[in-house]
Amino acid sequence: MSVETKQAAYTLVFDPSTGGESYTISELQKALEKGSEDEKVAAMKHILVMMLDGNPLPELLMHIIRFVMPSKNKKLKKLLYFYWEIVPKMDEEGKLRHEMILVCNAIQHDLQHPNEYIRGNTLRFLTKLHEPELLEQMVPSVLACLEYRHAYVRKYAILAVQSIHKVSEHLIPDANEIVYKFLEDELDPICKRNAFIGVAELDRENALKYLEENIVSIEKIDPLLQSVFVEFIRKDANLTPSLKDQYIALLMELLNATTYDDVVLETALALALLTSNSTILNASVSKLTDLADRVSDNNVKLIVLDRVQDINSANPGTLEERTLDILRLLNSEDLDVRSKALDISLDLISSRNAEDVIQLLKKELQITVTNNEKENAMKYRQLLIKAIRSIAIKFSEMAESVISLLLEFIGDLNSVATCGVISFVKDVIEKYPQQRSVILTQLLGALENVKSAKAYRGALWILGEYSESSSEIQASWKHLRTSIGEVPIVQSEMRKLNKNEEENKEESKDETTKSSGPVILPDGTYATESAFGNENVSKKITASEKEERPPLRRFILGGDFYTAAILASTVVKLVLKFDKVSKDKHVMNALKSEGLLILVSIIRAGQSSLVERKIDEDSADRLMTAISILMDENDPNEKPSERSLLELAFIDATRESFKNQLSLSKRANLRRSVKDVVKNADTIETAISFRQFTHSNVGAIEKDTVEEDLNQAIHGDASDFAAKQASSKLKKIVPLTGFSDPVYAEAYITNNQFDVVLEVLLVNQTKDTLKNLHVQFATLGDLKIIDKPPSTNIVPHGFHRITITVKVSSADTGVIFGNIIYDGGHGEDARYVILNDVHIDIMDYIKPSVTSDERFRTMWNEFEWENKISVKSDLPSLHTYLEELTRGTNMGVLTPQESLGEEDCRFLSCNLYAKSSFGEDALANLCIEMDSNTHQVIGYVRIRSKGQGLALSLGDRVALIAKQSNKIKLSRV
Incomplete structure (x- = not known):
């Protein structure tokens, strides 16, 4: 829809035949002429759906006037007015069609109908009519309905008067006086609300006059009228700054007096738009938090919290006093509400309220x-x-x-x-x-x-x-020693096992089972049993015994040798630090020997059958490296340079790396904290506006965010619309058949949020009329065809357009295929034209997003589908490939820019994240390097998602990037 042109908003009609049969024109005419009331209702629904798909069906107009318009069936009459909304009322020359004279007479009769609901429905239809020639004859009847006894008729009559005046002012030249008089005399609250909306649009002075007359009792009037008062004040305050202070005082009075939730919400938002005074903003937010705490609907709570967050973003640092009020919403059981309340409160924390919040x-x-x-x-x-x-x-x-x-x-x-x-x-x-x-x-x-x-x-x-001081190092070492338990690990565990076996044997002497305890030799002596050859040793330990083990011992015997490798690094660090801070050689030698005993014991345990998983090669190498370092500590010939390198690797480098990580995180937090301040800050060159020096008719001085949100919801983002218009439509046209086929077909594809619309153009390239031609579509993937276009006849070299809507339920790759069928000649079978496949581009549904490192790791471990793609590209640098990857997959880079290295780096690793329009998460890890021999970018891209389709689809996009970057360039012919 164009942002510039105002179009009528048509009523949507449910299509009962989702995959059902289609009707020809003759069948619809027959159903309208000779069918029962129920058959006519069904036929009218099909007609409305076909017309909304773009087929005007001019052949049915007289049949509907003759056989549907005289009916007194309420369902049929309602569908009839839907039909009058969308039927073309002008001919090719732009003049009113003659048949519409009959329609005008029928509408006038309905405007005088004794049933108030028929009158109201007819008046509501007139608000959607934009032809002055039709409206001119109905003005007297509409004005007469303003005095009808039923409020249902009057509330639509006043809206019809406003609409007719907008279409053409000369039809009701005194509309503003009529509406204002109606407002003063009316008693029904809904009618008064509609009338005040009309007065506000037609005559601002009269609206201001009526508002001044009701200021005294504004808290006692109906909430519907209070809401439109607030809306009028919000719009008028920006247009007339001289009245802004009075408007703000009036809204504050209304905010404190009203007891209606919708009025509280609108009044608080209006105050937040009109002023940046901290006292008024705090009062508004206090009312909003009370509202969110009082209502039970979680959606309302989230909406109110979003508005509070917008107020805080526009006025940073003014809502600190409301922090604890917002945290009252932690009483809600909904996790989203709690998370939103915590996010807002963290932005409001200061040194004054930090302790209370904690x-x-x-x-x-x-x-x-x-x-x-x-x-x-x-x-x-x-x-x-x-x-x-x-x-x-x-x-x-x-x-x-x-x-x-x-x-x-x-x-x-x-x-x-x-x-x-x-x-x-x-x-x-x-x-x-x-x-x-x-x-x-x-x-x-x-x-x-x-x-x-x-x-x-x-x-x-x-x-x-x-652990810096001697006492701290010894305390840490004591904990490690306690957490490891008795060493050597293998011997102590075997001793426990043998003891348990002996106890079990004494308790069950009567049972003859296979010996699982100590092995008895023929001479009656016990044989020594090794844990390295017994595969069932680890199965003899009960779950309770495993839980009673110290932490490190439990991890090691459970097969977690990465923790053992970290322990080895910690042991080396503690020994190196103790050597620097203490000269006690006896304690130093004790630490080294005990450290060697622990590490050797872990390696021996990892090679035995006591552990659930054998030690891996990487962990074993790290343990052996730590053992060799501890052994070299006793070497008197160790050079100072070797010692300094060792301290650099184990003491200085890791600390410095962690400091850099913290500084990057701090800079990112600072950027986020000042973002709102910068967004709402005025530049030095901004002119100061003095209210006393401005005229009363000055233009809008502030943005009305409520109106902006409403316009964006109706028309969409203007920038997006301009971008869509700038891109050529020819790029979105897909040929479905060839030029040599008897029927040429092409489709213009439009991607909306959750559906794909195919506008198909059919061209008859033969000299014969193609009879009973219809197009059949089917889908592959998470797609569903909503429309089934009716069959039609196409004259020689004639054109025909159909519209197909396809619902999309996930971001998986989807394919639409089909064929065209039409009748053959005399006695011949039906003829077919196979259509080309249409592939749905999932990139329209993938958007770059941001998540925390903890959540990324959690999802990476949870998602079971992984697609690993090899990378081999001729692009000049690693950063260039990363840019191509983000552009081709619509994924956002989570790794900070500072961690990606220089532009000419030899190695690059980063995480990427995207979210689909359907809430699906897509994770990716890029690990690439520049081959020093071939100067190619090589490596891997690993993609993970909860579903298989999304991982495969993004993998295809990654492969497409490689194909595009490795094209063969022709140097000469």
Whole structure:
């Protein structure tokens, strides 16, 4: 629809035959002429659907006038007025068709009908009529309906008067006086509302006069009239700045007095548009939060919270006082409402209210721990931990108490939440060095309750990086030693197994089973049993015994040797640091020897059958590297340069890398925080507007965001429309048949949000009339044909247009195929023309999006479908390929720009994310390098999604990028 041209909004009619039969013109004429009332109703529905598809059906106009218009059936009469809305009323010369004179007479009779509902329906139809020649004869009847006894008729009559005046002012020249008099005399609230809307549009002075007369009792009048008053004030205040202060005072009075939810919402939004005064904005937001807290509909809560967020974005720093009011919505059971309330509140946190917010979130966190069985309790707990974490990082005085709280509950949290707590501890301990000693002590006390291996690895990194003094290093080492348990691991575990077997044997002496305990030799002595050859050893441990093990021992025997590799790195760091801060050789030698014993014991356990999975090669290499480093520590001939390189690798480099990561995150947060301020800030060159120096008829000085949202919902985005117009329509035309076929067909494809519209042009290229021609379409994929076009006859070299609507339910690749069928000659079979396939471009439904790193990793682990594509491209650089990939797949890059390296880098790895219009998530990981020999971009793109189709479709797009970039260039012929 064009943004410039106003078009009538037609009433949509449900098509009962979704995949059903089609009717010819003669069949429809017969149904209208000789059918029963029900058959006529069905025929009228088919006629309306066919006309809305673009077929005007002029042959049926007289049949409908003769056989449908005289009917008294209410359903048929309602469908008849739908027909009058869309039927062409002008001939080819632009003059009124003669048949419409009969229609005018019928409409006039209905305007005088004794049934008020028929009168009201007819008046409502007149508001959609835009032909002055038709409306001119009906003006007296419409004016007479203004005094009808039923309010149902009067409410549509006043709208009809406004509509007729808009179409042509000379038809009702005194419309403004008529509408104002009607407004003063009317008592029905709906009629008064419609009348005031008309007065506001036709005569602003009369509307202002009526508003002044009702200011005193504005809180007592009907809420419908209050709403239109607010709308008029919002529009008029921007046009007449001299009255703005009075309007704001009036709206504040109405906001405090009204008890109607819809009026509260509209009044608060109007005040937010008209002023930036912090007192008024806080009062408005207070009313909005009360409204959101009071209503039970979660959709209303989300809408109100969106409006509060818009107010905060337009006026940064003015709503701090309302933070706790917004957090009252955490009482809602809906997770989306809670998440929205937390997001808004985090933008309002300051040093004055941070402590109160933390206390409130602590209580909510304790409630989630006690009510763990509730639905979405874990997700809500993660939201609370994330919010507490962001507040504590921003305000250092809160960090210590927050960490103690979170570490206290760490045993009750799930894996994701525990990782979030450990990540938070890492951020705080780096940002606030003065609190490191206290935080390390609290962390060591809570680690025995950690059940997540991923979180424990993060804690090991903290212990290795931030244990600085001798006492801290020894405390950390003591915890590691306790967490490993008795070493060597293999011997101690076998000893426990043998002990359990002996106890079980004594309890079950009467049972003769195969010996699973110690092996007895023929001479009566016990044989030594090795854990390296017994495959059933690990199965003898019960689940309760596994849970009673210390954390590190449990992880290692469970087969998690990546945690063991992190432990080896931590051991090396602690030994290197202790050597720098202490000269006690006895303790140093004890640490080295005990570290060697632990690491060797882990390797031996990884090679035995005690563990659920054998040790992998990478982890074994890292453990052996740590062992060799500890062994070299005893080498007196070690060079200082070797020592400095070792300290650089294990002590300095990792800390520096983490600092850079934090600085990047801090810069990203700063950019997000100032984005709203920059968006609403005025430049230095902006002229200052003095209200006293402006005229009363000055143009609009502020944007009316309510009207902008309404226009965008009706017409769409003007910039998008201009872009669509700028792109040639020829690019969207797909030929369905060849020029040599008897019927040439081409389709113009339009992609909307959830459907695809094919406007098909059919051309008869023969010298014969093609009879009973119809087009059949079918689909492959998540597509559904909505329309089934009727059969038709096409004259020699004639044209025919049909419209096909295809519903799209997912972003998978879809194919539309079909054929054209028409009757053959005398005694010949029907003839077919096969159509070319139409492939639906999924890129119209894929949009780049942003998500957090934690959510990306969670989805990456959850999604089961992966498509791995090899990359081999002749593009000049890795960044060029990344740009081509994002352009071709519509995916957004999640990795920060600073982490992508320089333009001429040799290696590049990043994550990408996109979301479809249907809510489907698409993840991708790009890992490429520049081949030094061939100077080609090589590597892999891994795509993951919940469904197979989306992963395959995006993989095809990646392969298409490679084909386009590797085209053979012809140098000479």
